[in-house]
Amino acid sequence: MSMNTSVIVNHYSYRVQWSAEDGEYVGTCAELPGLSWLDESPAKTLNGIQKVAGEAVADMEANGGKIPEPYGPLFV
Numbered sequence: 001m002s003m004n005t006s007v008i009v010n011h012y013s014y015r016v017q018w019s020a021e022d023g024e025y026v027g028t029c030a031e032l033p034g035l036s037w038l039d040e041s042p043a044k045t046l047n048g049i050q051k052v053a054g055e056a057v058a059d060m061e062a063n064g065g066k067i068p069e070p071y072g073p074l075f076v
Contacts, residue, residue, distance in 0.1 A: 005061055009054045011070035016045045029053045031068040 013030040019038070027037040027049030035056060037048035060067050 005057050005067070006054065008067060008070060009050065009057050011072060012050075012053055012068075013071050014046060014049055014053075016042050016049070030071055032056055 012032070014027060015030070016025055016027045018024075019026040022038055024038045024040055025042050025045040027039070027045040029035050029049055029052075032053055035049065035052050037045055037052055039045040039048050057067055059065075
C-alpha cells in the first residue's frame with residue numbers, strides 16, 4: 001500500500017457497533033460498503049476493519065481500480 005493510499009484509508013469513516021445476532025462487534029467502512037469485520041472487542045474490530053479496508057484499497061490500486069475518496073466532513 002502506498003503512502004497516499006494509507007493516508008486515504010486513515011481518513012475513511014468507520015463504524016463499530018454491537019451485533020446481538022452475531023454476538024460480536026461488527027465494523028464497517030462507509031466508503032467501502034461491501035466490507036465488514038467481526039471481533040470480540042471494539043478495539044479489535046476497528047483494527048480489523050481498517051486492515052481489511054487497506055487491503056481492499058491496495059488491491060484496487062494494484063488493479064487500476066477507482067479508489068473511493070474519503071467522505072470526511074461531507075458524511076452525515
